[in-house]
Amino acid sequence: MSGPVMKVATEPVATEKPIGNPIVAAAATWWARVRGGDAGSLPALLGIIVLVAVFASLRPTTFTNAFNFANLIHQAAAVIVIAMGLVFVLLLGEIDLSAGYTAGTAAAVMGIAATRWGWPWPLAILACLVTGAVIGTAIGLLVAQLGIPSFVVTLAAFLALQGVLLKLIGEGGTIAVRDGTLRAINNNDLPIWLGWVLFAVVVVGYAAVVLRRGARRRASGLAYEAIQVTLIKIAALAVLLGLATWWLSVERSRNPAVTSLKGVPIVVAILLFLMVFLTFVLTRTSFGRHVYAVGGNAEAARRAGINVGLVKLACFTIGSTLAAVGGIMLASRDNSISPSTGGASTLLYAVGAAVIGGTSLFGGKGKILDAILGGFVIAIIINGMGLLNQPSSVVYMVTGLVLLVAASVDAISRRRARSTGRV
Amino acid sequence: MTVPEGAASVAAPAYAPPLLRLRGMNKSFGPVHVLKDVDFDAYAGEVTALVGDNGAGKSTLIKGIAGSSPFDSGEYVFDGRPVSVTAPKHANELGIEVVYQDLALCDNLDIVHNLFLGREVTKNGLLDEAAMERRAQETLAGLSVRTVKSIRQPVASLSGGQRQTVAIARAVIWNSKLVILDEPTAALGVAQTEQVLRLVRRLADNGLAVVLISHNLNDVFQVADRISVLYLGRMAAHMKAKDVKSNQVVEVITTGRAEGIGGITNGNGDLV
Numbered sequence: 001m002s003g004p005v006m007k008v009a010t011e012p013v014a015t016e017k018p019i020g021n022p023i024v025a026a027a028a029t030w031w032a033r034v035r036g037g038d039a040g041s042l043p044a045l046l047g048i049i050v051l052v053a054v055f056a057s058l059r060p061t062t063f064t065n066a067f068n069f070a071n072l073i074h075q076a077a078a079v080i081v082i083a084m085g086l087v088f089v090l091l092l093g094e095i096d097l098s099a100g101y102t103a104g105t106a107a108a109v110m111g112i113a114a115t116r117w118g119w120p121w122p123l124a125i126l127a128c129l130v131t132g133a134v135i136g137t138a139i140g141l142l143v144a145q146l147g148i149p150s151f152v153v154t155l156a157a158f159l160a161l162q163g164v165l166l167k168l169i170g171e172g173g174t175i176a177v178r179d180g181t182l183r184a185i186n187n188n189d190l191p192i193w194l195g196w197v198l199f200a201v202v203v204v205g206y207a208a209v210v211l212r213r214g215a216r217r218r219a220s221g222l223a224y225e226a227i228q229v230t231l232i233k234i235a236a237l238a239v240l241l242g243l244a245t246w247w248l249s250v251e252r253s254r255n256p257a258v259t260s261l262k263g264v265p266i267v268v269a270i271l272l273f274l275m276v277f278l279t280f281v282l283t284r285t286s287f288g289r290h291v292y293a294v295g296g297n298a299e300a301a302r303r304a305g306i307n308v309g310l311v312k313l314a315c316f317t318i319g320s321t322l323a324a325v326g327g328i329m330l331a332s333r334d335n336s337i338s339p340s341t342g343g344a345s346t347l348l349y350a351v352g353a354a355v356i357g358g359t360s361l362f363g364g365k366g367k368i369l370d371a372i373l374g375g376f377v378i379a380i381i382i383n384g385m386g387l388l389n390q391p392s393s394v395v396y397m398v399t400g401l402v403l404l405v406a407a408s409v410d411a412i413s414r415r416r417a418r419s420t421g422r423v
Numbered sequence: 424m425t426v427p428e429g430a431a432s433v434a435a436p437a438y439a440p441p442l443l444r445l446r447g448m449n450k451s452f453g454p455v456h457v458l459k460d461v462d463f464d465a466y467a468g469e470v471t472a473l474v475g476d477n478g479a480g481k482s483t484l485i486k487g488i489a490g491s492s493p494f495d496s497g498e499y500v501f502d503g504r505p506v507s508v509t510a511p512k513h514a515n516e517l518g519i520e521v522v523y524q525d526l527a528l529c530d531n532l533d534i535v536h537n538l539f540l541g542r543e544v545t546k547n548g549l550l551d552e553a554a555m556e557r558r559a560q561e562t563l564a565g566l567s568v569r570t571v572k573s574i575r576q577p578v579a580s581l582s583g584g585q586r587q588t589v590a591i592a593r594a595v596i597w598n599s600k601l602v603i604l605d606e607p608t609a610a611l612g613v614a615q616t617e618q619v620l621r622l623v624r625r626l627a628d629n630g631l632a633v634v635l636i637s638h639n640l641n642d643v644f645q646v647a648d649r650i651s652v653l654y655l656g657r658m659a660a661h662m663k664a665k666d667v668k669s670n671q672v673v674e675v676i677t678t679g680r681a682e683g684i685g686g687i688t689n690g691n692g693d694l695v
Binding site for chain 2: 036216217220221222223284285286289290292293295296297299300301303304305306364365417
């Protein structure tokens with residue numbers, strides 16, 4: 001017990017205010033960070049809690065039931081994945097306005113390949129991803145090599161891809177998705193037991209990673225959070241994911257005799273995989289570090305020998321490829337691709353999700369988890385307002401307001417960080 | 424610590440050859456002849472101040488040394504060997520690092536990340552944070568830096584002097600031999616200037632060759648062993664700091680004439 005406490009005490013920050021309890025100390029450090037302008041995921045988490053509380057009290061039966069919970073996840077999936085891609089672009093301090101129609105266009109390519117040409121689903125998905133990657137590479141080359149502002153390039157791509165999508169599908173038409181696997185991606189559920197296996201893998205995996213990292217750092221005499229704090233985090237994750245898994249394992253079909261609906265949606269496994277993989281890329285590889293460096297100070301990154309153009313190109317390519325994955329989710333959910341797939345508010349919701357989650361529009365700050373938390377905030381608003389039978393006009397206005405609040409939090413915390421950060 | 428300790432005691436007897444030896448360097452930008460047959464030396468274990476009025480060619484000279492804007496002609500000798508430095512990479516490979524005035528730090532990254540920016544330590548293709556943090560601690564300790572609370576705090580939260588310290592630490596973390604500091608105290612207050620100057624002196628005492636560019640002669644006299652004065656693209660004088668007075672240096676800076684001042688050396692580093 002005293003070992004970890006001692007370690008905390010050796011960390012210079014903690015020595016300033018000697019607090020006996022490591023949990024209290026960690027909380028104090030965290031609160032100081034929030035006050036210093038680094039709110040992290042706090043606004044998004046508060047947003048989710050408040051929104052859930054409001055909608056749950058207004059629509060106690062329909063909002064919180066298991067059916068709607070699963071529905072919420074299906075609705076949020078595409079926006080979350082597109083937002084994950086946008087995190088890479090926003091980290092650079094750039095923007096991709098074309099991500100929505102990139103999703104639509106890539107989905108249309110997939111639909112044509114699968115339905116019209118009868119390609120097997122893995123090839124159709126590959127075609128979809130390649131389409132996204134090609135679009136992203138083109139945008140990235142124009143931004144990084146020609147130096148055109150990303151706002152202009154992607155605005156042009158936004159308009160052009162809208163046309164490409166229309167051309168691919170044909171005026172007024174739609175492409176049906178008939179392939180069972182493609183439909184299953186964002187409609188079907190994992191078997192109950194597999195859902196629990198997924199839960200166990202995530203919790204044990206997380207615990208193994210953080211405990212091992214802590215042990216290694218303490219072994220080599222470096223500061224790390226107290227073991228109690230790590231254990232609390234693991235326990236919190238286990239409880240939260242456990243509750244979610246349990247709630248998703250409940251039979252939620254209105255008529256179970258006809259079709260049974262239960263289990264963790266397949267798309268959850270995909271989202272978790274993407275989150276872990278992309279977080280890993282951003283935090284544990286040189287490339288990820290360079291992304292943050294370019295977003296923080298491109299000139300400093302250039303002088304440090306980082307190939308700034310290549311980093312930008314890679315981020316736009318990653319962003320558009322993830323948008324294509326989002327396109328798969330959209331097409332799967334709707335069982336079809338129409339000229340409006342990825343259009344309307346898709347892009348704005350995705351940008352909103354990333355920003356609400358805590359990714360800065362000014363570059364250099366953000367993480368993949370932001371996309372998930374922010375995506376849920378957006379999805380809860382849309383879903384809850386729908387249950388309240390609010391017209392689209394109100395939904396748009398509320399969503400706009402929430403985005404504005406998020407952007408304000410970003411700007412204010414940035415100013416705070418500037419004023420408190422520099423002594 | 425990567426810099427040999429104790430090198431200070433044997434540092435730079437008068438007869439030691441310079442670590443960096445430039446002879447007859449020329450540089451033109453189009454029709455403008457910015458550097459005219461400039462000679463310059465920097466010695467291990469010594470701080471060589473490079474002074475001169477605005478437009479004298481100080482920045483052009485260091486950009487030539489650093490390879491970011493190579494010389495047109497001249498003899499570039501480093502560590503006794505004639506070398507060709509035509510890109511910043513070449514200079515880095517020789518062990519030459521420049522700390523520019525704007526420091527080139529990423530505010531959103533912490534101290535460790537900034538120290539290893541672009542040259543991250545990896546293990547199995549992944550960042551080795553523990554190794555980087557240990558080495559960062561060692562380097563900062565070797566520079567006797569104690570003012571930084573935690574090396575995991577973002578650089579944005581540091582004071583001007585601390586930022587300068589991080590930039591200097593980044594220059595010496597890779598076994599560098601020659602560190603060029605461009606106006607390191609220009610934006611600092613009194614206490615922080617003091618702190619940075621002590622660090623500059625310590626670098627030289629640790630055996631590095633330090634080139635200090637400064638407008639502030641108080642700073643120069645506080646830490647420099649040698650002073651080189653550029654005047655309108657020519658090297659007006661080399662002198663030993665202990666042999667001259669501040670007003671004499673000012674005279675050379677403003678007039679370019681060094682006659683009648685004791686301790687002036689000619690271009691070969693010999694006393695006149």
